[in-house]
Amino acid sequence: MAQFAVIGLGSFGATVATQLVKLNHDVIGIDSNKKFVENIADQITHAVIADATDEHVLEELNIQNCDAVVVAIGEDIEASILCVLNLKNLGISKIYVKAKSKAHTMILTHLGVSKIIHPEEDMGVRIAQSLSYPMVSRYMSLNDNHYIVKVKIKDNLHGTRIHSLMSHAPEVKLLLFKRAETIFYTLESNLMLQTDDILVVEGQLEPLKRLSKQFKSE
Numbered sequence: 001m002a003q004f005a006v007i008g009l010g011s012f013g014a015t016v017a018t019q020l021v022k023l024n025h026d027v028i029g030i031d032s033n034k035k036f037v038e039n040i041a042d043q044i045t046h047a048v049i050a051d052a053t054d055e056h057v058l059e060e061l062n063i064q065n066c067d068a069v070v071v072a073i074g075e076d077i078e079a080s081i082l083c084v085l086n087l088k089n090l091g092i093s094k095i096y097v098k099a100k101s102k103a104h105t106m107i108l109t110h111l112g113v114s115k116i117i118h119p120e121e122d123m124g125v126r127i128a129q130s131l132s133y134p135m136v137s138r139y140m141s142l143n144d145n146h147y148i149v150k151v152k153i154k155d156n157l158h159g160t161r162i163h164s165l166m167s168h169a170p171e172v173k174l175l176l177f178k179r180a181e182t183i184f185y186t187l188e189s190n191l192m193l194q195t196d197d198i199l200v201v202e203g204q205l206e207p208l209k210r211l212s213k214q215f216k217s218e
């Protein structure tokens with residue numbers, strides 16, 4: 001169990017805080033607005049009304065003992081930056097900050113913030129990708145060009161042999177295969193795919209795009 005602080009309990013901050021509690025962590029939530037603190041008080045470990053631009057207040061709350069702090073103050077860039085400076089002064093190295101604009105991101109980068117989050121943009125990218133690649137149920141980016149992707153076999157590929165599907169992108173590596181509740185790490189190359197089988201593959205964007213064309217049922 002780790003100890004986290006979330007500063008700013010709007011919809012983003014409140015979601016981070018309550019999810020961390022569900023994952024069995026200790027969470028202190030801070031907001032200058034009483035209403036937001038009251039809304040979440042019974043769902044997190046401690047909920048405090050405080051101004052995070054005041055370093056002494058943060059120190060009194062023992063923020064310095066937290067494993068990481070999430071700053072989820074969106075609109076008030078000045079408050080967000082002052083809060084980050086206070087956290088740095090208190091020696092906290094793991095700071096995640098929600099950024100609203102390019103200027104905000106630039107300043108945070110210069111302050112050496114370990115993780116800058118753009119929730120709306122990230123969600124927009126994910127929605128566009130899931131519309132463009134509906135067969136992809138999950139993906140993880142390893143770097144700009146390299147992904148691990150989980151795909152579900154639809155009716156149009158039922159009865160296709162796995163080697164025939166994978167031959168469209170031989171560079172892509174099949175990491176695992178799941179049928180019902182059973183996971184396979186090695187497969188007969190002539191295995192016949194069935195609807196709802198799951199494949200987890202790894203590869204670069206271009207071959208993955210080539211492979212994805214096979215999943216589209218025109």
Ligand code: ATP
Nearest residue numbers: 008009010011012031032033051052073074075079
């Ligand atoms: P959402 O997550 O709802 O999209 P947002 O990005 O629009 O939020 P804001 O609503 O501007 O962000 O701020 C989030 C929360 O941060 C608000 O509840 C606000 O009261 C709180 N907040 C703003 N300034 C401070 C401060 N100095 N100290 C503590 N909390 C603050």
